[in-house]
Amino acid sequence: MRRFITIRDVLRLPVLVEGMPRVLAGESRLDRAVRWVHVTELLNPANFLEGGELVLTTGMPYPEDTSKLRDYVDQLADVGAAGLIVELGYRYQKVPEQLVAACRARDVPLVELARGVRFIDVTQTVHALILDAQGELLRRGRDIQDIFTALTLRGATPEEVVHTAAELTGAPVVLEDLAHRVMMCELLGRPYEPVVSAWSRRSRAAPTLEKVAPSGPEGWLIAPVEDHQGLWGRLILLDSRQSPDADPEAVLVLERAVVALTMARLAGPAWWERRAHRSVLRDLCERRFRSPADARARAEALGLPSFGHRLFAVLIRHTRIGGEDEHLDERIAKELERTGVRALVGETAPGRIGVLLALARASAWQPVAERIGRLAHEELGPDSVVAVGPGVTDLSGIARSWQEAEETADAIVPGSPDRRFYVPSDIGLPELLGVLSDDTRLQRYAERRLTRLIEHDDRNGGDLLAALRAYVTAAGNKSVAAKQAGMSRQAFYQRLHTIERLLGCDLESGLQRTGLHVALLVLDSRGRAAPGI
Missing domain, CATH: 1.10.10 (Arc Repressor Mutant, subunit A)
Structure with missing residues (x-):
């Protein structure tokens, strides 16, 4: 997908290969983008650079006092030059060790040319490639804009926007809120565990910048997402290439995706947290995760602890569907959050609200179930039924707990004697036969x-x-x-x-x-x- 020329690309050009290039420093930075090629013999080249330039020199201006070469390299590093190529034979027969050491200290790519090359041929060739890449990027940018404009006009879901961004970039994309909870993600077939494991800690190590740019120790490409209240969260591209420079096309994709997401949030109430909870709940109950590690990583990335907690599946069955009773799961979630209960809450099917509780004390489940039952009766009326499955210690067992909660809820006749919740042991022969x-x-x-x-x-x-x-x-x-x-x-x-x-x-x-x-x-x-x- 990359739409820029790198130092590695330049060194593979025949016009440079003739010079027998050899990398002396900055090997890990050869994938840096080359914005331009600049030929200079000045001792203060930084005054004429803007960043991203590949500097060509014969070494003619280098000071007799080689210890001052560090100042020269510092100027290049501070201005953000892509790298330095030194042609041997004019000033030096060998690149000074002090220059190599200075470039290594600042991680500036340094390349020596053992044979002479025509610098004019290098600049013409590289500049032609750069201009071609920029033209292609402009054409591709129009296509990307058309794609996301179409998504916005037809009211695409945030999941579709995130999926499209991942498809276009070929890399995993994560949408998180300000609390660093993964609301949605498209991993392109990758397992969850290595991608979103310990997400909150890793995400907090990558600060939000003012514009789309790489950030943090893992080099994530991060774009801020806003709504009418200001900053809401971030759209993050996890590029496994770990390039030190942002892929221009990836930047375009994230910029357009963020606009689409922002428009969706401004258009009306965005129940993205509920959508995320609902998706994870369904995947857990239907055993869609590849492994227990995947399930645990995804749930924890959404803010639900699993280790050291007892997990309970709670099902609320009701008959009020649509109209003024929409988003009942949101009201239940807010009540649980207000009381400090960690849970996933979402509508799992019409007339059914699922709650996955994570409790540090196993004995606390009954008061919480009582609270949920009371809220369900207040919000949904006496025909609602709250059923609680047996507690489990690992997410791999939550599907069984959920199944027992569903069987219990289905067995209870609406309007039964006023009880806040039911458990599987409450099911007798009449309920079973029902x-x-x-x-x-x-x-x-x-x-x-x-x-x-x-x-x-x-x-x-x-x-x-x-x-x-x-x-x-x-x-x-x-x-x-x-x-x-x-x-x-x-x-x-x-x-x-x-x-x-x-x-x-x-x-x-x-x-x-x-x-x-x-x-x-x-x-x-x-x-x-x-x-x-």
Whole structure:
């Protein structure tokens, strides 16, 4: 992708190869960009340089006192010259050791030419390449601008903008907020763990500059992202080439991407944190991460601690979707943050809000779950259900915890007795059968056991099904069952006799009574009420 000429490129040109170039210092800086080539024999070349120039010299002006060569090199380094090429044969037969030492001290690339070359040929060749690269960069810049303008006009998501920036640069791109939390990232197929591991510490070591520029010990290319309140965060390109100079095309990409992101934030409420939480929650619950290390790195980069914490999956199931009740996850997240609870909160599906708690004290989960349940009832009404999965010590187990929380939430009938939250142990046989009520095998079983009673009641306006329900609910205690059914004992006994005759069963058998009770529970879970009830 690089659109600039480097010292390494210049040294490979035939016009320089003829001079038998040899690098004496600054080997690690050969990928520096060459903005221009400047031929000079002056002792104070810095007065005529602006930075990025590759200086060619025969060494003619060098002082007799070679100790003063350090001042010469300091001038080049301070002004930001790309490097220094010395042609031997005029002033020196060998580059002075003091000049080599000075260049090494300031990490300035120093190249000697053992044979003479025509400097005019070097400048013409290099300048032609530089101008061609600049022209190509201008053309490419127009294409980049068109791409991001199109994204902005169609209201592209921030994830699309970040993905496009990574695709165009060929390097991982991270969008972080001011707290150095990774909101979004596009790693181009790379694993999360080596890229975003210990992100907060590494990010804080790279200060934000006034414009798009490399920063920090890892040489990240960083662009500030703003909104109506000022600086919001940063868009960061992690270029593995570790070039000391910013790739001009990469700078263009980040500049245009930042404009698109800023426009998105200015257009209205930007729930980017919720989007980030939602994405990570879904990836955790659906086991999309490559490895536990990847999952841990991504969650920690978003601000969720894992080591030394107990993790709990919480699911909030509700029926209010859209309208004024949008962004309920935002309100829940703010409440948890206000009370100091570290968590990921996001809508995982319509009518479902997921919360992943990270608690330093495992025993603290119940008060937090109580608080979430109270908030859910206040915001969503009594039909909301809060379910908590078992705690785990590692993110690799959170998918199982989440699954148990979902099963628990699905088993609870909305409007159940006022409880703030439920756990898997709260699920009894009626709730379990309710979850399994769509299983055709259970449906056939219930119909097979109870059809004759249902048909009898439908034909005669009877209450045999109600009598059977009272009987099995009372665990076979006929006196208690008759009282609950509002019948005399004689009338109730007669109905039991009729039930036994129609079904061909013995109601005194505990096993048969249990089978009928299960059939009634399956029937009730499907919403079919008995006649007369």
